[in-house]
Each structure stands twice: as C-alpha cells, then as structure tokens.
Amino acid sequence: MSHLTRQTLRPALPSWSSRFARANGRIGVLLVNLGTPDAPGYRAVRRYLSEFLSDRRVIEAHPLLWQPLLQGMILATRPFRTGAAYRAIWRNDTDESPLRSFTRAQATQLAVRWPASSGIVVDWAMRYGRPSIAERLETLTAQGCDRILVVPLYPQYSATTTASVNDAVFRALMRMRRQPAVRTTPSFPDHPLYVAAVAERIRTTLGRLDWTPELLIGSFHGLPRRYVQAGDPYPAECGRTMAALRRDLGLSPRQFPMTFQSRFGRDRWLEPATEARVATLAARGVKRLAVVAPGFLADCVETLEELGCGLRETFLRAGGERFCLVPCLNDEAGITALLDDILRNGIAGWIDGNTVLPPGSGQTGHVSPSHWRPSRTSSASAPAGPSLPAA
Ligand SMILES: C=CC1=C(C)c2cc3[nH]c(cc4nc(cc5[nH]c(cc1n2)c(C)c5CCC(=O)O)C(CCC(=O)O)=C4C)c(C)c3C=C
Ligand SMILES: [Fe+2]
Numbered sequence: 592m593s594h595l596t597r598q599t600l601r602p603a604l605p606s607w608s609s610r611f612a613r614a615n616g617r618i619g620v621l622l623v624n625l626g627t628p629d630a631p632g633y634r635a636v637r638r639y640l641s642e643f644l645s646d647r648r649v650i651e652a653h654p655l656l657w658q659p660l661l662q663g664m665i666l667a668t669r670p671f672r673t674g675a676a677y678r679a680i681w682r683n684d685t686d687e688s689p690l691r692s693f694t695r696a697q698a699t700q701l702a703v704r705w706p707a708s709s710g711i712v713v714d715w716a717m718r719y720g721r722p723s724i725a726e727r728l729e730t731l732t733a734q735g736c737d738r739i740l741v742v743p744l745y746p747q748y749s750a751t752t753t754a755s756v757n758d759a760v761f762r763a764l765m766r767m768r769r770q771p772a773v774r775t776t777p778s779f780p781d782h783p784l785y786v787a788a789v790a791e792r793i794r795t796t797l798g799r800l801d802w803t804p805e806l807l808i809g810s811f812h813g814l815p816r817r818y819v820q821a822g823d824p825y826p827a828e829c830g831r832t833m834a835a836l837r838r839d840l841g842l843s844p845r846q847f848p849m850t851f852q853s854r855f856g857r858d859r860w861l862e863p864a865t866e867a868r869v870a871t872l873a874a875r876g877v878k879r880l881a882v883v884a885p886g887f888l889a890d891c892v893e894t895l896e897e898l899g900c901g902l903r904e905t906f907l908r909a910g911g912e913r914f915c916l917v918p919c920l921n922d923e924a925g926i927t928a929l930l931d932d933i934l935r936n937g938i939a940g941w942i943d944g945n946t947v948l949p950p951g952s953g954q955t956g957h958v959s960p961s962h963w964r965p966s967r968t969s970s971a972s973a974p975a976g977p978s979l980p981a982a
C-alpha cells in the first residue's frame with residue numbers, strides 16, 4: 592500500500608531550492624479566468640487590450656491586416672473608453688479589478704477544502720495579463736506538481752475563451768523539458784450545482800427587493816455570428832444554461848429571455864442584443880426589470896459597468912422605473928461547491944478517496960461524491976421560482 596501514502600504537509604519550498612529538490616507527487620489545480628488590466632489607466636489598459644485582441648482565437652483575422660488596425664486606430668482610442676469603464680468599477684481597497692479579486696477568492700476558498708497537506712495545490716491565473724498561465728504552471732511544477740488540472744472558468748464553451756486557455760497552457764508546456772501530465776476540464780453549461788447556485792442567487796436577490804420585476808433577462812457575452820457558423824457551440828451551450836435555469840425557476844422563455852451583450856467591431860454578432868432588447872421593452876411599457884449574467888462566474892467590467900451602469904441607464908432613459916442586476920456567484924458558497932465537484936471529477940484516477948496516488952501508479956482510484964457528467968439534459972430540480980407575473 593506504499594503507493595497510497597498520503598502527502599505530508601510541506602510549506603511551499605523557496606524558489607531557489609525547489610528547482611533542485613522537487614517535492615514530487617503533488618497535483619496542481621489551476622483555475623483560469625479571462626484577464627484584466629493591472630490598472631485602469633491608459634497604458635495598462637492598452638497593454639491588456641493589445642494582448643487580448645492579438646489572440647487569434649478572439650480576432651480571427653490575418654495579423655497582417657489586423658495588427659496595423661489594432662496597434663494604430665483601435666489601441667489609440669479604445670483604452671480611453673475601456674479605462675473609464677474600469678475606473679467606474681475599480682476596487683480602491685485592494686487596487687485591482689473585481690475579476691481579479693473574485694478569481695483569487697474562488698481559488699482561496701477551494702484551497703480551504705483542499706489544503707496543501709492533501710497533496711493538492713490550488714492556484715489561479717489569467718489568460719491575459721497577470722498572473723499568467725505560464726508563470727503559474729512553472730510555480731506549480733516547482734512545488735512538485737507532476738499532474739495538473741486546468742479549469743477554464745467558463746460555464747459555456749467557446750473557442751474564444753475555453754480553447755484559448757487550453758492553447759496558452761499547451762504553449763507554455765512546449766517550453767518545458769520536464770512536463771507535468773495535464774488535463775483540462777470541459778464546459779459545464781447545465782451542471783446541477785452551477786444551475787442551482789445561479790438560480791439561488793436569482794431567488795435571493797429578487798426576494799430582497801421591495802418590488803417585483805415584470806421580466807428577468809439572461810444576458811450572455813456575445814460572439815461574432817460567423818464564429819458560430821464555423822462551428823463554435825457557444826450559443827447552444829448558453830441555451831442549455833437558460834433551459835436549465837428556467838426549469839429550476841419555473842419561468843417561461845417570455846418571462847426569462849436570453850440576450851447577448853458586448854458587440855465589438857463591425858461584424859454581425861449574436862442576437863438579440865441585450866441593449867436593444869431592453870430599450871424595446873421599456874418603449875413597450877415595461878417598468879420593472881431584472882438582469883442576470885449567468886455566463887460570468889465573477890463580476891467584472893462586463894457585468895458591473897456594461898450592465899449595472901450602462902444598461903440601467905438605457906432602461907431608465909427609455910421609460911423604465913426599476914432595475915436590478917443580479918450579482919454573479921463571486922465568492923458565494925455555491926461556487927466553491929461547484930468548483931470542488933469539477934475538481935473531483937477532473938482528478939479522478941489521480942486520487943483514491945482523499946489520498947493522492949503517486950504518478951504512474953496504474954491505480955484507477957475514485958473520487959466521490961459527484962454524479963454529474965456533461966449531458967444534453969439537466970437534472971436540476973424545480974423548486975418555486977421568483978414571483979414574476981405570468982407570461
Ligand atoms: C472580438 C472581441 C471579443 C470577443 C470575441 C469576446 C468574447 C468573450 N469575452 C468573454 C468574457 C469577457 N470579456 C471581457 C471584456 C472584454 N471583451 C472584449 C472583446 C471580446 N470578447 C473586450 C474588448 C473587453 C474589454 C472591455 C471592453 O473594452 O469592452 C471580460 C471582462 C474582463 C474584466 O477585467 O473585467 C470578460 C469576463 C467571453 C465569455 C467571451 C466569449 C464567449
Ligand atoms: Fe469579451
């Protein structure tokens with residue numbers, strides 16, 4: 592049974608010694624979100640946007656055509672507008688963007704369930720900006736992680752997000768002589784714990800209001816339509832999330848429609864567009880509106896500024912009277928339970944119960960207690976929904 596030996600508690604080794612004296616046999620878990628600038632000023636935002644919008648998964652144009660446009664006109668102007676949006680939501684207490692604070696908090700809370708003494712090291716990274724995926728993979732391997740689970744924090748798969756994270760991981764591995772074994776986790780658009788956590792967030796938030804929304808909108812980040820025509824399953828996965836949430840909340844598509852926000856550039860993007868739909872609803876006499884953004888696991892500039900400020904203003908200006916933005920899961924207990932389940936599924940065969948198996952032990956091992964597997968149908972239950980008028 593020596594191969595089942597539990598990892599002993601070891602403090603992180605100082606970097607000079609870890610290079611030479613590796614504590615092998617650990618499992619690394621790397622949570623990855625999109626990324627965010629280091630500061631809301633022009634230079635930091637420009638640097639971030641330049642990295643983000645140079646990703647060929649995000650902008651599918653030939654660099655010879657795209658780079659002159661990006662480095663010229665777009666990065667000369669866009670950072671002012673984007674920087675103003677970040678300034679409006681910047682956390683002055685910690686001097687960072689909410690996305691970074693919440694992503695760190697999600698990793699910290701998961702690490703409480705899986706402390707270093709379990710043989711599992713939980714860490715986090717950003718696809719664009721810092722901490723980078725390459726840097727955190729180096730750190731994890733230096734801490735003795737010879738198996739690494741990468742968890743892209745996107746419930747719905749898109750090549751622009753999930754695949755881009757995986758690209759960056761494997762690009763970083765290309766520079767390593769001694770690579771860890773790596774697994775990446777699939778999207779989870781109707782994972783019961785995800786659906787239950789978002790539905791609960793909606794119920795609690797709307798339950799605290801002293802008014803009743805006439806309509807709840809589910810707004811997802813948009814995507815150019817041609818990416819979908821080329822095979823990106825993103826809108827279908829958003830649809831699965833909406834179907835599961837509607838089931839859980841007992842709402843119809845009319846009471847809880849799906850929209851897409853954040854058009855960028857001249858291409859046609861997914862429709863209906865959140866902003867246009869909200870303006871139309873207000874013009875048709877809807878006075879009380881609630882919005883939730885289920886595709887974002889953490890509040891960020893897209894939710895807090897674009898929806899919480901911009902969309903609110905659009906609605907009120909067009910005749911709306913009450914507006915509520917449901918917060919993302921952020922650091923709620925529900926997200927820790929979800930990430931814990933994703934982790935357990937992801938490392939199946941690498942641990943037995945809560946004991947880390949040594950690499951190459953040939954043990955299948957098992958983890959409990961997850962019963963979720965990616966599927967086309969949700970098994971979410973259907974407790975009472977928020978009180979919205981009938982469709
Ligand atoms: C062509 C451009 C873009 C595509 C495609 C795209 C897809 C996409 N993005 C997210 C999640 C987030 N995007 C965020 C910000 C953001 N996104 C774009 C452009 C595209 N996104 C830009 C230019 C920006 C910066 C803000 C702005 O200038 O408008 C964020 C917020 C990050 C933060 O720090 O708060 C998130 C999160 C998804 C899920 C997605 C595809 C499905
Ligand atoms: Fe985006």
Ligand SMILES: [Fe+2]
Nearest residue numbers: 852853893897
């Ligand atoms: Fe946006």
